[in-house]
Amino acid sequence: MLRFDFSPWAGVVSAVWLVFYILGRRQFTRVRRGTADLVLEQGRRAAEMSPRPSVEVLYARLQPEWEAMVKSRAWFLPHRSELFPVPVRLGGLRRRLNFTPGWVGAYLRLNGVHLPAGTDLETEIQRILALAGPPRRTR
Secondary structure, X not given: OOOOOOOHHHHHHHHHHHHHHHHHHHHHHXXXXXXXXXXXXXXXXXXXXXXXXXXXXXXXXXXXXXXHHHHHHOOEEEOOOOOOEEEOOHHHHHHHHOOOHHHHHHHHHHOOOOOOOOHHHHHHHHHHHHHHOOOOOOO
């Protein structure tokens, strides 16, 4: 008969890992939602300006606010493998969220906000929109 002894230390380590995992996921979710809200809010304000700024200009304006928001909402996030927490690094988080001018432009267009974009950026926005598929209708 096979007998499995579960060490109390293994239970403590597992519980601590689970707490860090849950906290890291919550922080990542808050940052992701905060990023989307910040982009949409600032994009709507920019669309009301005359003349309207380009997506590139809006992205440059968003950077300081986004960095401050990230620093206030997250200390650590799950690693890409999600096995252990890592401290927040803005460059890595920017890549993980794909927080680029192309994403900003595509996200704004999906939400009905149209800002001008340069030729290269317009190509990237169209590529991202094609990957997003047809617009979803809410009931």
